Amino acid sequence: MNKKSIRAVVKIKRTASILFIKGGVLPWFLGLAVIGFGLTNENFLTERNLFGISRQSTYLVLVAMAQMVVMLTAGLDLSVGVMLAMTSVVSSMTMVSLWSGYGTGWESVFIGCLAGLGASVGIGTINGIGVAIFRVPPFVMTLAMSSIVFGLSLTITGGTPIYGVPESFANVFGYGQIGGIAVPVWITVLCIAVMYIFINWTPMGRYLYAIGGNIRAAGLSGINTRFYLLGAYIISSVITGIAALLLTARLESGESNIGANYPLLSIAACAIGGVSLFGGVGRLSNVVLGAVFIILVQNGMNLLRINSYLQMVAIGMLLIVAIIADNFRQQLILTMSEQP
Amino acid sequence: MKIRHQEGLVSKPNKARTRPLLRLENISKYFPDTLALDRVNFDVCSGEVHALFGENGAGKSTLIQIIAGVIRPTSGTVFLNDEEVIIGSVQHARELGISAVFQEFSLIPQLTVEENLFLGSEQLVGPFLDKASLHRRACETLNSLGFALIPERKVMHLSRAEQQMVEIAKAFRTKPSIMILDEPTASLTAHEANRLYAMIEVLKDEGIGVIYITHRTNEIYRISDRITILRDGRQVATVSVADTSEEKLVELTVGRRIEQIFPEINTQSGRLLLDIKWLNLSNQVARDVSINVHAGEVVGIAGLVGSGKSEIGRACFGLHKIRTGRIAYLDDPVYDSARRINDLSPRAMLDRGMLYLPSDRRVEGLVMIQNVRENVSLPSLGLPKFSSGLLLNRRSERDIVGEVARRLGLNPIGIERSLEHLSGGNQQKVLVAKSLVRDVKLFILDEPTVGVDVGTRASIYRLIRDVCEAGAGVLLISSDLSEIVNLTHRAYVMHRGELCTELARDNLTEQALLNYFF
Numbered sequence: 001m002n003k004k005s006i007r008a009v010v011k012i013k014r015t016a017s018i019l020f021i022k023g024g025v026l027p028w029f030l031g032l033a034v035i036g037f038g039l040t041n042e043n044f045l046t047e048r049n050l051f052g053i054s055r056q057s058t059y060l061v062l063v064a065m066a067q068m069v070v071m072l073t074a075g076l077d078l079s080v081g082v083m084l085a086m087t088s089v090v091s092s093m094t095m096v097s098l099w100s101g102y103g104t105g106w107e108s109v110f111i112g113c114l115a116g117l118g119a120s121v122g123i124g125t126i127n128g129i130g131v132a133i134f135r136v137p138p139f140v141m142t143l144a145m146s147s148i149v150f151g152l153s154l155t156i157t158g159g160t161p162i163y164g165v166p167e168s169f170a171n172v173f174g175y176g177q178i179g180g181i182a183v184p185v186w187i188t189v190l191c192i193a194v195m196y197i198f199i200n201w202t203p204m205g206r207y208l209y210a211i212g213g214n215i216r217a218a219g220l221s222g223i224n225t226r227f228y229l230l231g232a233y234i235i236s237s238v239i240t241g242i243a244a245l246l247l248t249a250r251l252e253s254g255e256s257n258i259g260a261n262y263p264l265l266s267i268a269a270c271a272i273g274g275v276s277l278f279g280g281v282g283r284l285s286n287v288v289l290g291a292v293f294i295i296l297v298q299n300g301m302n303l304l305r306i307n308s309y310l311q312m313v314a315i316g317m318l319l320i321v322a323i324i325a326d327n328f329r330q331q332l333i334l335t336m337s338e339q340p
Numbered sequence: 341m342k343i344r345h346q347e348g349l350v351s352k353p354n355k356a357r358t359r360p361l362l363r364l365e366n367i368s369k370y371f372p373d374t375l376a377l378d379r380v381n382f383d384v385c386s387g388e389v390h391a392l393f394g395e396n397g398a399g400k401s402t403l404i405q406i407i408a409g410v411i412r413p414t415s416g417t418v419f420l421n422d423e424e425v426i427i428g429s430v431q432h433a434r435e436l437g438i439s440a441v442f443q444e445f446s447l448i449p450q451l452t453v454e455e456n457l458f459l460g461s462e463q464l465v466g467p468f469l470d471k472a473s474l475h476r477r478a479c480e481t482l483n484s485l486g487f488a489l490i491p492e493r494k495v496m497h498l499s500r501a502e503q504q505m506v507e508i509a510k511a512f513r514t515k516p517s518i519m520i521l522d523e524p525t526a527s528l529t530a531h532e533a534n535r536l537y538a539m540i541e542v543l544k545d546e547g548i549g550v551i552y553i554t555h556r557t558n559e560i561y562r563i564s565d566r567i568t569i570l571r572d573g574r575q576v577a578t579v580s581v582a583d584t585s586e587e588k589l590v591e592l593t594v595g596r597r598i599e600q601i602f603p604e605i606n607t608q609s610g611r612l613l614l615d616i617k618w619l620n621l622s623n624q625v626a627r628d629v630s631i632n633v634h635a636g637e638v639v640g641i642a643g644l645v646g647s648g649k650s651e652i653g654r655a656c657f658g659l660h661k662i663r664t665g666r667i668a669y670l671d672d673p674v675y676d677s678a679r680r681i682n683d684l685s686p687r688a689m690l691d692r693g694m695l696y697l698p699s700d701r702r703v704e705g706l707v708m709i710q711n712v713r714e715n716v717s718l719p720s721l722g723l724p725k726f727s728s729g730l731l732l733n734r735r736s737e738r739d740i741v742g743e744v745a746r747r748l749g750l751n752p753i754g755i756e757r758s759l760e761h762l763s764g765g766n767q768q769k770v771l772v773a774k775s776l777v778r779d780v781k782l783f784i785l786d787e788p789t790v791g792v793d794v795g796t797r798a799s800i801y802r803l804i805r806d807v808c809e810a811g812a813g814v815l816l817i818s819s820d821l822s823e824i825v826n827l828t829h830r831a832y833v834m835h836r837g838e839l840c841t842e843l844a845r846d847n848l849t850e851q852a853l854l855n856y857f858f
Binding site: 218219 | 657686698703708718722
């Protein structure tokens, strides 16, 4: 090999590693997935399928953002799944009991949504109190809460779905479209915008990073760490509640079992998006892309007729690979910064 | 034996002494933006105590970290028994017979003394722990050192001095040929320190070479045979203790820089800022302490680690529990146990214009994964100049922090760099910068120059002068004697939780302070 080609190879290697360092694993994962599924399946890149992916992504994008808020503070929320379930059950039961069966039933939808959000915020507040005031480790607190809430929602429903929510609810928030884009997608975009401003442009957003980075230094800087930790869990539960309402509209029923996958998937989306499990690090845009990526992979595997059991295997493996790649990236950053 | 020294005095090799166990030649160590060690030569012989002396940031800890295998030198050679070695890790150093006792304890608090002693080299019977033999050997080790420790006690229940003993016993257990002691008496009482000196005599008799780091000249004269003096990463001299007077030693250590490092502070003391009366802290760490600070004044609190000086500062910021006493800030009672007033919290005191900068910047002071800008503005984000209503004003944040960074000479680095990539000195500047973007009337600085280079020290001292001349008060908590002597208008001395004296400017000398330390 002559010198020129060696130099070219070195240059490409260096550019690739800089890209990897700056962007993390996500761009590579996304690119590989799009190319891979696009080549193996002609239906993957069709307009119809992409529309479907965008709508399917909304729920996980929202829950992943909720998860991110908590993870920034070096926490973890394993109860997002049951929060979805409880919100769904409470909102649909309220709607069913209030709706006369005639007319559009918007009043009952409105009150039902408020009741559902109330349920999720209630769960979030208890999580927050446990973690921030009583210093229960987030892992234990939210794991215990997921058992408690799941048990309660099964008790309330007897394990059966709750049917009979007003059709208008499902028609607008589940299946509606504005300008060729699904209503849930619009709502999610709005939530992303609000979250973006919250995380990057408000003092509280900054405080969450600081608390996750070094809670003692944050406290010495005059930040009321308990208050903001509690706030993080409450904000997280509001977003999860919104996701739950959209999901209920989509399913036209309230169910206790809808959220089982979400703790894993939302943590995976955050981790693939570069949110540190130790807190203080993470970007909203990457978390959104991480969630979209997971849905993309699921969709691609569906098109390839890979059965759902094997899909679980694939998602778990992706999560581990993402973490290993990120560790590798951290080492690379260290070695690059040591070079003069 | 050919050793090149760069400057200063060089002792003639003592004929009576055996050949060196360990010899370092031309050791240099570069960190990203500092040269921590510059071609240093060092050796230690069997049965001698070789002291390392120098100011904070002189390179002592870098040197022993290289010897102990924690870090590797950028260049230079290490010889062990005249054979060239590359010490790859702490484990490797231990196998070579080099044991280190660092200031940061390497003990697991939840385990017992004996479990800690044998951690990593447990006695086994088949696949199981041989607890009986472990216990017996732990007792043997402790007895041979004359340490009265109960092997079954958990380390977390021991005092700092006792933990220090466990640490020493752990290093001693492997029967090393070289032992490194990094300021072992920093947290010991005089009685305990005497026991340690006796123990070092035992080590010497067994032919162990001891490398001893200390800040105290009296210790050097008591136990060591030779001294190597480091300053700014360079080896100033290696001298034998017997031939060197104390004045000479101080002169070599401090050099001529002393006038340049410490600025002249010309201020009149103004109104009373902080008035502490009969303060008693929980756990008896401070008893009946009364201290006051006026505007335009630098007041020192000197004392050893564990003397309670740090806790006084922390208590004023709501970080340490108070049992009884009164604290008034600007004539406003912020704490009064009799009247049940307690307004102390970081937020409340920040809003009143008091700021406490902790001594451990990594643990308490800074968010290491965030960048300079985010760290500097963190305590002040609620101020109108940083946020308008709900949203942050990021442009003004960038401008204000950029301006402060320029003042501190941080600008070549840029305010968007993560703190993890900054040198210790620059990290300390960022910590100080936190106080400069808001209106502070009273600065409580807890060891503001620990582990930073001379240049940063000088700029921090100039900053103290600037804020002081601008009318603020400074409470300087420090175990660095030269800092107290040269910078403060008057100083209190703490010893084992009690205020032993207050020294006015005219009586403030290192010797006077030391007399009260022990």
